[in-house]
Amino acid sequence: MFGLGYNAILVTVGAGLLGASAGLTGTFLFLRKRALVSDAIAHATLPGVALAFVVMVALGGDGRALPGLMAGSALSAWLGLLAVGWLSRHTRLAEDAAIGAILSVFFGAGIVGLTVIQSLNTGRQAGLETFLLGSTAGMLFTDAMIIAIGGALAVVAVILLRRPMLAVCFDPGYAAATGRDVHRIDLAMMGLVMAVTVVGLKIVGLVLIVALLIIPPVAARFWSDEAGRVVLISGLIGAFSGATGAILSASAPNLPTGPLIVLAAFAVFAASFVIAPKRGLLASVLWHLRYRRRVHLRQGLLALAQGHPIYEAFTMRLLRRAGLARADGVATDQGRAAAANALLDERRWQILRSDPKFETTAALYDGLRPIDTVLTPDQITQIDRGLGPRGAA
Amino acid sequence: MNGAEFVALSLPPILIGVFAAIACAVPGNFLLLRRQALIGDAISHVALPGIVVAFLITGAVTTWPMMLGAAGAAIIAVVLIELIRRLGRIEVGAAMGVVFTTMFTAGVLLLEQSDTSSVHLDVEHALYGNLESLIWLDATGWTSLADPAALAGLPPELPRMAVVALLVGLLTLLLWRPLTISTFDEGFARAAGLPVTAIGLLLVIMAAVAAVAAFDAVGSIIVIAMFICPPAAARMMTNRLDHQMGWSIGFATVSALSGYVLAGYGPLWLGFDNSISAAGMIAVMSGLILAIAARFGPCRARVAGS
Numbered sequence: 001m002f003g004l005g006y007n008a009i010l011v012t013v014g015a016g017l018l019g020a021s022a023g024l025t026g027t028f029l030f031l032r033k034r035a036l037v038s039d040a041i042a043h044a045t046l047p048g049v050a051l052a053f054v055v056m057v058a059l060g061g062d063g064r065a066l067p068g069l070m071a072g073s074a075l076s077a078w079l080g081l082l083a084v085g086w087l088s089r090h091t092r093l094a095e096d097a098a099i100g101a102i103l104s105v106f107f108g109a110g111i112v113g114l115t116v117i118q119s120l121n122t123g124r125q126a127g128l129e130t131f132l133l134g135s136t137a138g139m140l141f142t143d144a145m146i147i148a149i150g151g152a153l154a155v156v157a158v159i160l161l162r163r164p165m166l167a168v169c170f171d172p173g174y175a176a177a178t179g180r181d182v183h184r185i186d187l188a189m190m191g192l193v194m195a196v197t198v199v200g201l202k203i204v205g206l207v208l209i210v211a212l213l214i215i216p217p218v219a220a221r222f223w224s225d226e227a228g229r230v231v232l233i234s235g236l237i238g239a240f241s242g243a244t245g246a247i248l249s250a251s252a253p254n255l256p257t258g259p260l261i262v263l264a265a266f267a268v269f270a271a272s273f274v275i276a277p278k279r280g281l282l283a284s285v286l287w288h289l290r291y292r293r294r295v296h297l298r299q300g301l302l303a304l305a306q307g308h309p310i311y312e313a314f315t316m317r318l319l320r321r322a323g324l325a326r327a328d329g330v331a332t333d334q335g336r337a338a339a340a341n342a343l344l345d346e347r348r349w350q351i352l353r354s355d356p357k358f359e360t361t362a363a364l365y366d367g368l369r370p371i372d373t374v375l376t377p378d379q380i381t382q383i384d385r386g387l388g389p390r391g392a393a
Numbered sequence: 394m395n396g397a398e399f400v401a402l403s404l405p406p407i408l409i410g411v412f413a414a415i416a417c418a419v420p421g422n423f424l425l426l427r428r429q430a431l432i433g434d435a436i437s438h439v440a441l442p443g444i445v446v447a448f449l450i451t452g453a454v455t456t457w458p459m460m461l462g463a464a465g466a467a468i469i470a471v472v473l474i475e476l477i478r479r480l481g482r483i484e485v486g487a488a489m490g491v492v493f494t495t496m497f498t499a500g501v502l503l504l505e506q507s508d509t510s511s512v513h514l515d516v517e518h519a520l521y522g523n524l525e526s527l528i529w530l531d532a533t534g535w536t537s538l539a540d541p542a543a544l545a546g547l548p549p550e551l552p553r554m555a556v557v558a559l560l561v562g563l564l565t566l567l568l569w570r571p572l573t574i575s576t577f578d579e580g581f582a583r584a585a586g587l588p589v590t591a592i593g594l595l596l597v598i599m600a601a602v603a604a605v606a607a608f609d610a611v612g613s614i615i616v617i618a619m620f621i622c623p624p625a626a627a628r629m630m631t632n633r634l635d636h637q638m639g640w641s642i643g644f645a646t647v648s649a650l651s652g653y654v655l656a657g658y659g660p661l662w663l664g665f666d667n668s669i670s671a672a673g674m675i676a677v678m679s680g681l682i683l684a685i686a687a688r689f690g691p692c693r694a695r696v697a698g699s
Contacts, residue, residue, distance in 0.1 A: 030484075034486070035484070035490045036431060036487075036489065039434070087687060090693075090694075091629060091695070092692070092695045093628065093687075096429075096430045096431050099431065100433065100617060101618075101622050101625055103434070103617065104434075104618035104621060104679075105618060105676055107676065108673040108676025109673065109677050109680075111614060112656070115667075115669040115670040116660075116669055118667070119660065119669065207494075208498060208501075210494050211490075211494030211495065214491055214494065215490075215491050215494070215495070217487070218487050221483065259498045259499075259501050259502040259505070262495060263495070273477070
């Protein structure tokens with residue numbers, strides 16, 4: 001596979017799985033508008049890592065055993081989560097302040113823990129710093145298996161829990177009213193994110209796992225308005241970023257895996273931001289230009305119909321290009337017909353808007369929409385009865 | 394420990410820690426009330442690429458280019474967040490998450506790619522600073538405080554941090570009324586003719602300056618903690634903004650003092666010969682204060698009396 005070595009293939013598969021599970025679970029957090037909770041969860045893992053190391057060494061084992069470190073980090077991340085929840089529910093602090101407080105304090109405690117470890121076994125580096133930014137050097141087969149199994153479990157949990165989680169994301173009040181336990185579903189959502197964070201610590205590290213949980217969902221959001229699809233697309237983007245980053249980092253020495261994975265995800269985000277249909281930047285700009293043209297054309301036609309002079313150069317240019325007016329501002333035959341139509345349309349709208357019977361339809365008026373797209377021919381005939389002789393309205 | 398050792402080894406870091414804590418806590422009060430608490434988190438992350446780029450351009454670890462680089466990065470980040478939020482119609486938290494993680498990552502990658510082995514610039518330093526190493530070699534005792542020759546040898550971070558803390562304090566005092574009004578009732582402030590957007594931007598810039606100066610001296614972990622924990626704890630103590638400001642400055646000072654002392658002397662008392670991270674310990678102390686305030690503070694509940 002691309003001439004990669006055994007270890008590189010291992011890392012690529014692991015990173016792809018991790019990216020997929022991060023993208024999937026992160027989407028729920030993003031849709032719940034709590035994307036930054038992942039920041040608190042990730043930073044809160046550090047004291048657990050340090051503590052687990054100390055405990056494992058004290059028990060006479062190898063302090064760097066991945067399962068033990070993962071268990072420790074999960075424990076402290078869970079504590080951090082509960083603390084964020086407690087602070088934002090039982091005190092006057094908003095959730096963002098609770099997140100910031102927990103992430104900085106837990107991270108500070110973790111740093112203290114790391115320096116304690118350094119002073120405990122002077123001369124022998126514990127190498128726990130790699131959990132800050134991740135490291136794939138010397139990744140073992142068992143490590144890859146743990147990451148693969150963890151990622152797969154997260155995917156299965158997402159599939160099982162997707163309906164209640166989406167319900168809570170969109171309308172917590174409604175979800176509660178229909179008998180769902182919002183608090184527990186929220187906790188399950190956070191628990192999933194925490195699991196992915198713990199699994200990802202080894203590869204991308206705790207600072208960068210946040211990026212993997214946030215960027216793919218945001219990028220996926222540009223491509224669809226349907227939640228199920230956003231979840232799926234986000235998972236795909238995550239998998240793609242994970243694998244691409246791992247392959248790139250294997251292609252040259254001195255290229256760390258974690259940062260490359262994040263940058264790959266950001267590249268996908270940037271592309272989505274610009275070229276996505278409907279929500280993308282390009283689409284919005286095009287839509288805006290088209291809208292501007294329609295407004296100018298409509299106003300120009302109304303001016304022609306009422307014999308007003310047109311001073312706006314852009315309007316004039318549009319009319320001339322469409323063959324509706326000559327350079328001196330006089331309407332062509334075609335232009336006169338279009339102008340009369342526009343004026344008739346405008347008069348019909350006027351009558352419609354003054355009639356309370358049509359209240360809901362009148363709300364659709366935006367000065368551009370032709371009336372025959374919202375009314376039946378019968379209704380238009382009825383409205384036309386209200387039209388007086390030409391010029392009287 | 395005698396006076397000479399204390400003045401040379403502990404006084405400068407303690408003072409730097411206290412000034413950094415206060416400089417961050419003061420704007421933190423307003424950020425907290427405006428629900429922008431995580432701006433401090435974002436700024437301290439994006440300072441890293443700014444500092445690295447400044448280093449790559451100038452080729453040396455000098456103060457001003459690095460401060461400028463970090464401030465520039467902070468401004469770019471704020472602009473990018475707004476762009477993504479407005480043009481992409483993305484919720485502000487997620488937009489922030491995208492921007493600061495990516496910029497931090499870029500900083501890490503640049504750092505690993507460039508040859509910074511000869512200078513003291515690495516990710517760990519950026520995260521938790523080197524407060525303990527900011528010592529005053531020229532001091533011989535308390536009398537050095539009055540000796541101009543010895544004072545010239547002070548670590549440059551100390552006067553810089555003091556100036557920034559003073560500036561932040563003065564600016565807050567000067568702009569107290571407009572800041573307060575626009576924080577509590579933006580609509581009213583606008584109606585009263587205050588430049589609300591400019592005030593908001595100024596607050597963010599003030600926070601960025603404080604963050605960058607503190608970041609340089611003590612690392613990003615203290616910056617984030619001090620932006621949020623002391624103001625949050627102070628918020629539990631009172632309903633008045635001026636009192637909250639006072640409490641937060643007090644809490645920030647206490648965290649910095651106790652954190653440094655515990656980190657520097659705590660292990661010695663327990664019989665170890667190595668000290669532990671002062672930056673981490675200061676953050677932990679501020680968290681402890683917050684926990685106590687959140688449990689027992691008289692104004693901790695969301696609605697008074699409930």
